[in-house]
Amino acid sequence: MLPLWGPRTSEPSVSREAFMGSALIDSGAADNLIDGALVEELGIPTCPCIPALRITAIDSQPIGEGYLRHQTEPLEFQVGLFHYERLTFYVTSSPANPMILGFPWLRRHDSQISWRSGELVRWSSTCLKGCLRDPVPRPCRTSCVEEATPAACGQIPHPYTDFRGVFSEERAARLPAHQVWDCAIDLLPNASPPKGRIYPLSLPESKAMEDYIKAALAEGHIRPSPSPAAAGFFFVGKKDGGLRPCIDYRGLNAVTVRYPFPLPLVPAALEQLRGARVFTKLDLRSAYNLVHIRKGDKWKTAFHTTRGH
Known part of the structure; x- marks a missing residue:
């Protein structure tokens, strides 16, 4: 399952508010699919498929009524921290997996997936050129813990005494050896x-x-x-x-x-921080x-x- 962001609507009209959800990546799906109940709940605008597309399972048996009759208008999606794209979904009945990213999505992005952890670990060079950009700020709750730098090494709290050299103003004032x-x-x-x-x-x-x-x-x-x-x-x-x-x-x-x-x-470097909750700011003196x-x-x-x- 892949966490993603997309436009959320509480009314039938389109809204810029974002909602967070998960999508199943399915290499066996011929295209991107979305559950009709989710489309109705979020008020996602759709348009008719002309002609309707036949949809079958791997055994050639029809899925649901057997036809895809509607698709969403292009939606702005944010996957992870920095990956943005516009996608359309065919509307079907899939309550167990309301969003499915199919084989065309995998082929387009050619991303690296860790089958051991079940996570997408790296985007392709194509994504680095066209899909990755600065993230859209989202409301979040953060807390910051700051400690004043002790004036002397003797005032360093006991848990940090092994790092007393880091707090030494005298040592920071000396030039390092040539390397x-x-x-x-x-x-x-x-x-x-x-x-x-x-x-x-x-x-x-x-x-x-x-x-x-x-x-x-x-x-x-x-x-x-x-x-x-x-x-x-x-x-x-x-x-x-x-x-x-x-x-x-x-x-x-x-x-x-x-x-x-x-x-x-x-x-690419910041993408490695995906899922992290605790961060440390290290200020190098001089x-x-x-x-x-x-x-x-x-x-x-x-x-x-x-x-x-």
Whole structure:
């Protein structure tokens, strides 16, 4: 059985309200079928089949009255979190399985089904291109549990003492050791990093810049540089009203070799969360300082301000 969403109506007229139901995936069904009682209950609009279609079981015996005389108008369906499509159903009598997705639906989507768990586990490349998109928000009830970060490791609750290193502000301020995955900056042939503009700053921004540079110098994250490269420095506002320091590396990016590393598709990654009820938000302290610039490439990342280079 496959959970899905479709338009719900409490009156004979069409409504945009959604209802949730389940559908039986049946490779032996020649098309998509829906129970007439459900059509009447939800007020789904239908149109006549001209001519009527004969419907039989596997032994060639007629099902019900033996003919399909009506079909629904196209309905918008959401299957899972991100899969959307428009489907029509032939109206029949099937109270045990009010909705049936038949072989044409399976052939169209060519999805991967786990027969052990009875779940659809992966959509096909065709679905990734045409059927998967951002979900329509649905009303839901959530609860959030947040713990304030202790000011000192001694205040960490006992169940979390094994992770005291995660809460260490001193450890977070140190640069990591160089690793094989250091950020490499390879320039295009005969290219050199351009010298960017110096951005004008307001008085509050100038004060924030001085505080940032003083702290970053003390932590060893930056140092004075004679590099010929120089990117611009500015601030953008945070949601909480604070200022976030930014360096304009667009000029450097324009002369950098682009490596086409494969990235996961967001809809495909989030589809793996289907059915999950508990989520954890992990905030990495000073996340951009957790990856080193490759040795020999640091001069390319130099920036300048009204206070120096």
